[in-house]
Amino acid sequence: MPKGHSLRLTAAAAAELGRQAAVAGTPGMMHLDLVDGSCERWAIRLRPGHLAGTPIARADGITLYAPADQLELVTGLSLDFRGDISGGGFLVRPGDGVVSCACGTAFRRIGGGRQATQ
Structure with a gap:
């Protein structure tokens, strides 16, 4: 992973990513x-x-890749997974300079973060 570029994965997120990768036939890669x-x-x-890109997170046997031009936007984010009997989903946990929506599935950077449109 490039130095200074990282996205944090909770144990629940890493487990679900690993499960999805295995089911899709690409064990350990998302x-x-x-x-x-x-x-x-x-x-x-x-x-x-x-699918090309740079590794941005590794945890519990899963490596998560992202496009190089989006590294700055994902740096410092924390990805979580919450599931219950009605389903589940990945959530963005806000941190410094990051605001997530009420549902937790989308975010924006505030302050010094890149606001670029792609």
């Missing part, structure tokens, strides 16, 4: 990219496999 969000600027899209 890809994250940012798409336009509905309630905040960015939403995270997760897909199985490497």
Whole structure:
């Protein structure tokens, strides 16, 4: 992983990413990219496999890749997974300079973070 670029994965997120990667036939590899969000600027899209990019997180046997031009936007984010009997989903946990929407699936950077449109 590039020095200074990281996204934190909770144990629950790493376990679910690992499960999804295994089911898709790409054990240990998932890809994250940012798409336009509905309630905040960015939403995270997760897909199985490497699909090009740079490794941004490693935990519990899973490596998560992202496009190089989105590294600054995901740095410092924390990705969590919450599930219950009705389903589950990945959530962005806000940190310094990050605001997430009420549902937790989209975020925006405030202050010094990059606000670029892609």
